[in-house]
Amino acid sequence: MTDSVPGSLQSAGGQTSQGAPSSLPELVRFQKVTKVFGTGPGAKIAISEVSFVVQDLPNVGEMITIVGPSGCGKSTVLRILAGLPPHFPPTSGTVTVFGKPAGGPGADRGLVDQKYSLLPHLRVLDNVAFGLMLRGVSRGERHAQAREWVKKVGLEGSEMKFPAELSGGMQQRVAIAATLILHPRIILMDEPFGALDPKIRLHMQELLVQLWREQQSTVFFVTHSVEEALYLGDRVYRMSTRPGRLVEEVEAPRPDEPPEVMRKQSWFVEMTHDLLRKLEEDVPSSPHAGTPDAFAGP
Ligand SMILES: Nc1ncnc2c1ncn2[C@@H]1O[C@H](COP(=O)(O)OP(=O)(O)O)[C@@H](O)[C@H]1O
Ligand SMILES: [Mg+2]
Helix, strand or coil, X not given: CCCCCCCCCECCCCCECCCCCCCCCEEEEEEEEEXXXXXXXXXXXXXXXXXXXXXXXXXXXXXXXXXXXXXXXXXXXXXXXXXXXXXXXXXXXXXXXXXXXXXXXXXXXXXXXXXXXXXXXXXXXXXXXXXXXXXXXXHHHHHHHHHHHHHHCCCCCCCCCCHHHCCHHHHHHHHHHHHHCCCCCEEEEXXXXXXXXXXXXXXXXXXXXXHXXXXXXXXXXXXXXXXXXXXXXXXXXXXXXXXXXXXXXXXXXXXXXXXXXXXXXXXXXXXXXXXXXXXXXXXXXXXXXXXXXXXXXX
């Protein structure tokens, strides 16, 4: 676990984001990225000089979780990375993906957000297969792959249902399958489990870990919940508010047990409290401050 000062965030190889060149290629680099919404006296700084480097680790992706209070710019960071307006392009600073300036949305980046972005008029199977259809994959082939993915996310038997017939947790499984089936090298998840019941949320965390192990992609996972961030993350980026900044990177062990087991281990409890304390110091007037799940709400 490493504490670092603002502006010198560490990256996978232990170097700082502004540090010496590394032998590993870069997957994502944010260099002093600032986003201001609006102009004049009403202008709002969403994020200020956010810098980090994530390296392209051969055959093993990383899980980067981003945690921080509401409004600190988590979604802004993710949406800039996804290339989605109005967050993209940033007001200043540079973003590179695979060493090239980031442009609009691309096949190398897949986004899952809190609103289950399913197509309501399509059945589960066609929702999962939708991206393959856009890529011109034949109907038989895309349905075969989609059936596999429906199974992997535990929804066998629901292939012919419409999204409205599914619970929130099931809809989010469909959204995850629809993204992972395309094997994006970078998976962006914006509070994907934020609207789920606590128990279902833990199941989804475990499922995500299982699926991601097979994928070799790097995941950026935004969450309010310190416990979710620590469970899932190889590295937790802590953001601070007014203006949104990246202030700390914490390394955490890979999850090798279900979340309800890992959450009881002493190192996990200690790290949770340490992170919560820092988050509470950032927002001393938070009405939710004081409990381990203080930041778990949507
Ligand atoms: N489209 C937008 N237009 C204007 N302000 C925005 C927009 N999106 C976000 N903001 C502002 O930028 C700040 C960071 O927002 P956001 O990235 O959504 O935070 P978080 O995801 O951490 O809750 C907030 O103050 C928010 O009001
Ligand atoms: Mg957000």
